[in-house]
Amino acid sequence: MADTIDRSGTPLVEMRDISIAFGGIKAVNHVSVDLFPGEVVGLLGHNGAGKSTLIKCLSGAYRMDAGEIFINGDKAAINNPRDARRYNIETIYQTLALADNLDAASNLFLGRELTTPVGLVDDARMEAETRQIMGRLNPNFQKFSAPVSALSGGQRQSVAIARAVYFNARILIMDEPTAALGPQETRMVADLIDELKRQGLGIFLIDHDVHQVKELCDRAAVMKNGELVGVVDVDSVSVDDILAMIIAGKKPQMAA
């Protein structure tokens, strides 16, 4: 899987010394990770290890207390999801973040509606664009006029993925994208990750499944109790090594 990622240049994303606390609990404690173009970095850890919280600092959902984020080597100010989008960071949230009563096209373009010259929403063009991208991602998708609450789990997932992919993301965050999916749909997501990786996107993948991380990712960053246990090259460690990192917080000796 990990062909050869060129890590000599400037990283696409560098999160440096990130900390965030809720009340007295340090959800993320001085964590640094980076991500290079064409690379998939898996984020692993127990529930509450802080991986989702860390990544929400990058997607703009949370504001970090301390630390710095660099995008292509330039310091980035990300205070809300709109800021993140300006840096071409797109996120597929675990909750999907869809407005249930709106249809697929309205959700895909929510916050970035296509409008006619007089400022009215251009429903026809948005639906056409949605049909086009859904044709690529999930050719069986037909319910374009139904509210997304009427869709199945897999269909809703594909709407959320389409939204992240449509706007030419450079950096993609996927928070447990396959948690609600069947085996076939999981395969589709894996194929999509491969394709996007080849296009030079950097992907942060949060996942519970160690085997899946080993298959899809180039590197894995493991967190425990808000702290970074370590970052390892997935091909140089075994599944057991990664599990040991998750459970015991122990970094294998030979790892990079």
Place this chain on the structure above:
Amino acid sequence: MNPQDYEAAASTSPTEIASFAGREQTPLQRFQHLLHQNPALVPLIVLVLSVAVFGVLLGSKFFSPFALTLILQQVQIVGIVGCAQALVIMTAGIDLSVGAIMVLSSVVMGQFTFRYGLPPEVAVACGLLCGTLCGFINGFLVAKMKLPPFIVTLGMWQIVLATNFLYSANETIRSQEIEANAPLLQFFGNKIEIGGAIFTYGVIFMVLLTLLLAYVLRQTAWGRHVYAVGDDKEAAELSGVEVDRVLISVYALAGLICAFAGWALIGRIGSVSPTSGQLTNIESITAVVIGGISLFGGRGSILGMLFGALIVGVFTLGLRLMGADAQWTYLLIGLLIIAAVTVDQWIRKVSV
């Protein structure tokens, strides 16, 4: 693997989902779905039925242009305030201060004209500004301070109403005085007569405002954001909607609409009275609920609110013409409210 392979792989994947879309539905489910797509349909059906029933029972006494347009005149204030209430409820909020803002705005328009001798145009502008400001404060507290809308507007209701009584010293400005010195304040009381039908400017304003808002909610990004915020605030925020700005704009606009209702109120009753419009809060919420707008936010149509207000108007006038005790009206409206919310819950299950 190249993109073509990927698409080949994708096309072989989830066939069982496609069959889900084509699943047979019972007529009841299809009806349920229809209502889900057209939330104004239920109140429209109830409105047409109630007009028909009273028409049959009362004949030309009810079914005349005069009586039917009288209903419009009687609901104009509730209809206008209902527009404000509907907007707020669509964001999953509630505005208990609409009636108070309306009255204070009308008092500002009256007092600025007669106490300070300002030109009526300026006084009206100040009244509109006053309503907008009250709404803006509501919106700011809800959006930025994250306070529950119920609490914010409950407090605002008391504050605005007390301000209204303190500032006006509980004095009414008489109709003749307004008519002689500042007819602009009674602008919405002007009438157009067609046959026996009487349309006041206030009625026309109510209808135009409802249509305009319905159009804006459907056809602008702002309208879509209002629905999205009411639907799921967190999801809207994560999708890049500026939730705070949407909320503040909705409450401020609601305040402005209430101020217009205050202006129309002067046209309706002729005078400026700080004690008028006490029931407008409850009546506007009633219109919204009977109109099929979900109190859970994110769903409903503003046209439904207008139908809801008209249903109440039809029952009120119809029962009065039949000589029934006014309490029968309240009893039936109460039943309608509970029925409307029951229907809403049933429609909400459409996709589950």
